[in-house]
Amino acid sequence: MSQRSCLSVILAAGEGTRMKSALPKVLHKIAGLPMVAHVVKAAEAAGAGDQALVIGHGAEEMRKAAQKFAPKAESFVQEKRLGTAHAVLAARDAISRGYDDILVMFGDTPLIDPEALIAARLNLAKGAAVVVVGFRTSNPSGYGRLIEKAGKLVAIREEKDCTDEEKKITFCNSGLMAIAGKHALKLLDQVGHKNAKGEYYLTDVVEIAVGQGLDVSATEASFENALGINNRAELAGAEGIWQTRRRREAMLSGVTLISPETVFFSHDTEIGADTIVEPNVWFGPGVKIAEGANIHAFSHIEGATIASNCDVGPFARLRPGADLKQKAKVGNFCEVKQATIEEGAKVNHLTYIGDARIGAGANIGAGTITCNYDGYSKFFTDIGEGAFIGSNSSLVAPVTIGKGGYIASGSVITESVPEDALAFGRARQRTLAGKGKEMRERFASAAAARKKG
Template sequence: MSTALVILAAGKGTRMNSDLPKVLHPIAQVPMLEHAMAAGRSLEPERTIVVAGHGADLVRAAVAEIDETATVVLQEEQLGTGHAVAQAKDALSGFDGDIVVLYGDTPFISADTIERMVAARARADLVVLGFEAADPARYGRLVMRGNTLEKIVEYKDANEEERTITFCNSGLMAGDAKQMLGLLEKVGNDNAAGEYYLTDLPALARAEGLSVTAVSCDEAETLGINSRAELAKADAVFQAKARAELLDLGVTLMAPETVYLAFDTMIGRDTVIEPNVVFGPGVTVESGALIRAFSHLEGCHVSRGAKVGPYARLRPGAELAEDTHIGNFVEIKNAEIAEGAKVNHLSYIGDASVGAATNIGAGTITCNYDGVMKHRTEIGARAFIGSNTMLIAPVKVGHEAMTATGTVVTKNIEDGALALGRAEQQNKPGRARKLMDMLRAKKARLQKGAE
């Protein structure tokens, strides 16, 4: 059976107090919407439809980056969850299969839970996702009779017996697309808010003789986010789970609570992560690497046996081969560092390639930007770049070449050559004392004038 995801992402999120649409606020450095889309991706959906409203242009741009095959439809007026799903009708034209309704602000629904919802369609026409609530007071109750969901009752409408039910509604549903869209046409808005609610579907389905059931998930998966405080809580939940998974996989986290992980961070076993390391999106660290304290990594690949930090920054496009060393206060951007090469101190290597076993001296900078264009520096294998070398790109340094300390390199250096490019030093006897006396006298005059 083909599947289509309909992900509701139209809410403004007033309590977020933000110009950014609620679903674009980040958890683990990616929009919470991306978490929901990733969970649904396990179904290999034929169509993915995101229903946007507030900040639709921003949502559309974000969705295009996450999944270029997804479709964004607009809910111009926010008239309830049932109305939101109905906006996907045109995008579902010609589709013959099941709809799974997800929420962009409920990011922790697991792929396993979504797959169980779809599997439950074998025994029911409509499937609702529920959970056992620790504190059910504010949730709608799922009234079950055996495996049949008879109705969803909101707390304010529930009688005393129904209020004792702890099996609650998450809002997620799955069912045949044509049946669900047909039922949505019958949903009314005779309620205090004047809105069309998706929760009316089970009762309407039962009235038409359709079968309705519910499957259960852990309450933690249904965590919804409506405020900055809840966003911070959700991020902490993600971090705790991700750290625990890394520890189970054989990664050493010396101070787990200080390591911040991104949604897609990949780290191999026997890697050691020291305290206060931040991983941005797009980082892969292979087995046996060492990431030392206070380093920041984003969009990079670190190979087996590499050592990074402390206080290092790896930016997008940084590619470290095996047994490389990137030391303190070193920044690497869009550069390949070949096997055994070292950049250990106070350097910037950007838009560059560094050959195997090359040593980059302290304070070396690849001057890659001329104010308009970026240019590339190529350094060969087994080269030695002296401290405080300025490499003015575009430039090439040959294999086993060397630059003297303080050299400004403006033209290519052939294999095995030594480059020296610095002004001749001149010593002026007595000039230092004379200059300092002049400066002190000037300072005294200025201070006296100020009085």
């Protein structure tokens, strides 16, 4: 298999009107990744070294998006929508380059398993000219049936064209097809459009190949492999299936999920063994967690790196650029963005840390904020090893707190603090006897006057 060249032709030109969205259908996301990108990843995992994206609606938006998930893919525009075979032939230039295998896939089937594609390619390697990926279901209504004779696939029959006996067949067409490269263009060019819709159907390739005495076969995959997304309800259903798969994979790899159905992973979440994830945790793209971490309930994490034995949450938010070193702690109702929390440092409660470094073993008191933005530019705060920042302190960046520095509670710090120094940045307290009663009476009188007026 590794010596056979392979091109995946991914059909992504549909308008997706049932999504009721300005965004092209295949760019709607599953686990934070566009549907079509899941298809590309599956093709790559199955050995397709090159990809041809057939696009139409939102072509420029598709090209721009593809630069992120398939930077080497070629884009081909299907100017008119005249059927699936017509769409595949939009990529004629790529197909003509002499690949051993051609995989025809659909951009709205994000749950396709690479193993299903590999099985189809193995049949090509054994001499098949066309391989159709099918699935079995107890309710085949609405699906094209795979018609077999003597163990060989001879046709794909749309339900409306099936005989009563053929309608009983439960082996159905997923739409996914593998074609031997040496036969691909010849077969596709023979597809006609003499049908009710006047379109060129890819499924006709099967009967054309059989008529030429070529070997045609079918492989079987799960129903999920064929699950196409047409509306937002189906999108949510596919998300649920993907998350269920990923949760099981995480638990089997040694991760404890206290309430699995409430934890949501992204397509690229990395999470180490012996990590414990409590209920209602959301992982956005770009999260890497080492072994032995504790992620407490109701935390929201994206673009963050969490080292071993860290403690996060509950109700913590880690934004892109958050980097927690070993045994660091970010506690309840804390937010960290573009900041490094060094080994053993603690950011315990009700705190915002942005554009900063918190030194090893430092302690950040409740209600502390790094004032990193002046409305125009971001500035950096550096807090040294073992520093203690008292509760309700505001550190106005750019500012440095030296190693072992101590900031008194309630301070506003605008100048750097040397190592082991104590800094106060607050007004001296004054206590005026009886003044509180006087103020209450004055305020009450003013309020009563406003009501009368």
